[in-house]
Amino acid sequence: MNASRLPFWLIAPLALLAFAGNSLLARAVLLDSGNSPGAFAAVRLVSGAILLAGLGAVRGFAILPHRRDAPTVIALLVYALGFALAYVSIGAASGALILFAAVQATIIGMGLWRGDRIRPIQAIGLALAFSGLCWLLFPGLTAPPVYAALLMGCAGIAWGVYSTVNSGDGAPVARTARNFTGAAVLGLVALAVLPFGLTPMGWALAIVSGSTTSALGYVLWYALLPQITRLTAATLQLLVPAITALGASALLGEAIGLRLAGASILILSGIALTIRR
Template identity: 50%
Template structure:
């Protein structure tokens, strides 16, 4: 039975909210760290812990669903690795640059993991991935507007970790419960880092940005995404994520005052174009 107009509008609205949430993580993390409002370890710990609390509240009627299990360990590890690399990368990366590297590596990582699992991409997918990779190489090549290499590599690692997290959680029978358990487990690891890494006291603004990132753009954003994901085709879901760097770049320019260099804009067009070639649905034969 085809979806009703109201059903289609609901899917579009939820997808738009998820995209805003994903971009919002970059727009909240960058000013908190760049302005020295809070240290990266504490930001990450508060983000994961507050996200775990929010998701636990959503699962309040079934508390057993939020207790991590052995089967959740890969998801917990991948989520923690993503959060740690993402946060420390934003000490030096701009919000727009970080979002572009992150979501490009998510798509490249998913393709690489699929190949390792015996499902290599076809010719068109390979061509698109090569174009996207060339755009990233261009962005990171030495030059006046080259982003710092180590933070860029950390953000690339965050993208790979998110790709692993996506594959680990694919097809989960209880997406909300599994996400809550992953956050609870990752929050425990994050708190260990907080106690192990001494940092100066945060400001109220820094704490507020960390809590907003954890409870709103992470916990609620991921819950919305996993709720709408089964209603999207693979190509549509992939194409929707291509909007995240665009939204993040617009927000960085309008809200954070970041200057978008011509090199970043051009490299972004190459990267997003290559990924679109990879995920665009094929036309049926005439």
């Protein structure tokens, strides 16, 4: 599979649908109390690792992690576990919004730590995004549980670290395979202390999430990145919570209420301002 030869108009929608699909699949699985989040995360990582190992065999790159891969392996594991644990109690749309807000905040924060300067328009954007997040999480009947939001926030921070550290790799698909292999092994070890339980449908959706919307989705995303600027990539990611909300409404019966719609507008508008050149 040489995704880099596919046109932009095909890669971009497929990658964004894959990212949104991860949230929809996770929430669909974890709505059933017969499915445990640790099992979902482990099967997702293992199935992704198996698919990427096959891709590695065809394309001739190694899949065993190197020592330098340790930060991204750990970040991928933290992301996968936090993501699954959060979706036990949080809606797909709210979870995706918090996830990608945390991802962008982490990337911006790491840029500031490395010496980037924040301009007035970016400061306004950060204030807007923060106010939207506060509105979304403010106690009330439609607010997501705080612990679930914190777990999703941790998952977003981990994914932001993973994306930033991995962004300069000259062979991102090969490194993705190594990261999945390492995270899958650690995920299986984590199951020694986490409950394991998956229904037949849970198994099927976890495998689809790992092999298709995760592994292949990341391959498509990394094939897309050389074709676009970093600003365009960040802007495209803002579409994911909107796609997730529409999918959650159509497939999972989630209501798009005033709080979610208003908070989404504030958060996404704020992030859009922070990534303007």
